[in-house]
Amino acid sequence: MDSKKLKKILEERLKTKERQISYDKKQDKLRIESVKTNKGITLSLPGIVSRYETEKEKAIDDVVYYIDQALIVMDKSQNLSGKEHQIFPVIRSTSFPTETQDGKKLLYKDHTAETRIFYAVDLEQSYRLIDRAFMDNEGVTEQAIFEMAGFNLRSLTNERKKDVVADNTFYFINYNDGYDASRILNQHLLEEMADTAKGQLTVAVPHQDVLIFGDIVNNQGYDVLAQMTMHFFTTGNIPITSLPFIYEDGKLEPIFILAKNRPVEDK
Structure with a gap:
């Protein structure tokens, strides 16, 4: 081809x-x-x-x-009336446009050095990213959007699939509901994973439809994580970042992983 x-x-x-x-x-x-x-x-x-x-x-x-x-x-017009439960945050890379092609400014918040948070109205088979003109027309504030999106995100199911490689445990969330990567914003979920991790907790959002947790206990685990994240990044519909994150003290830090070595924090 x-x-x-x-x-x-x-x-x-x-x-x-x-x-x-x-x-x-x-x-x-x-x-x-x-x-x-x-x-x-x-x-x-x-x-x-x-x-x-x-x-x-x-x-x-x-x-x-x-x-x-x-x-x-x-081709359809949308409004927020009656759709408050359909507002969700979506994770995108920092290279994702912050304006629509017709010049409307999208609502977003900074997240990490690699990611930004945008906001969307779920339309079942697709969704519409929320822009500021749309918000003004609907008479809703950005804080209201943030709160509704956060509440709806926390209501999503977070069951994980598990895989163990060389004593390192990996967990995958992959519902293909458009918000798999968005679950990285669920602080309760991150804390839950951190509390149960035996080693270093890592988190990855290589594309929109997967969230990967890694409980890394040896150097081989970092190599597996790097290969896995890159594979998902190159095959996903909406790539986000090939860099995984270390989660410590309530913060996410993007890391470079050198072959057969421990990670180096991305400063």
């Missing part, structure tokens, strides 16, 4: 009378827009080609589904 072939496949599967598709050859990006609203999604084809190497047709199916759902949401 190469970009040229992928472009043709995506154009065939995404083309409708209500959409306009354009291609930026220089940046190798495909833009799909709604004719109705002129809003749309830009896809970087090399990243999808890379996913195709490991996931095959599933990679393309996921992209098509994501685009279809996102454009449906863009």
Whole structure:
């Protein structure tokens, strides 16, 4: 699979009378827009080609589904009335845009050197990131959004899958509900994991749909953590960061892990 072939496949599967598709050859990006609203999604084809190497047709199916759902949401108007229980925080990388393509400023808070917290209205099959113009129109304050999002996040289930490698224990939260990585904001969950850890507690959010805890008791555990985090980072739909975090004294510190060595804190 190469970009040229992928472009043709995506154009065939995404083309409708209500959409306009354009291609930026220089940046190798495909833009799909709604004719109705002129809003749309830009896809970087090399990243999808890379996913195709490991996931095959599933990679393309996921992209098509994501685009279809996102454009449906863009064509509809949303409001917050009656949706207070559907507001959630979402974790993104610090490189994620803080404005929409039409210049609206998104509501966000700084989190770590690698991550930011944005806020969204859940729409079941997709969600809409909350911008400040939307907040003003709805007459709601940012503090109210923060509180509702935090409350709703704490209501989510946090059951973990467990795996042990060379005496190091790894726990995975992977509900694919759009808020797996967001659970890193649940302070009670972090404290619970820290209390039960026998060694150093690490936390990773390589992409939106997974949260990884590592109870690291030896050097091999750090190597496994580094490889695992990088793998998830390169295969996820919405990558966040390939750097895991050490959790100590209620704080998250991003770390570099050198092969066969203990981590070095990212200052």
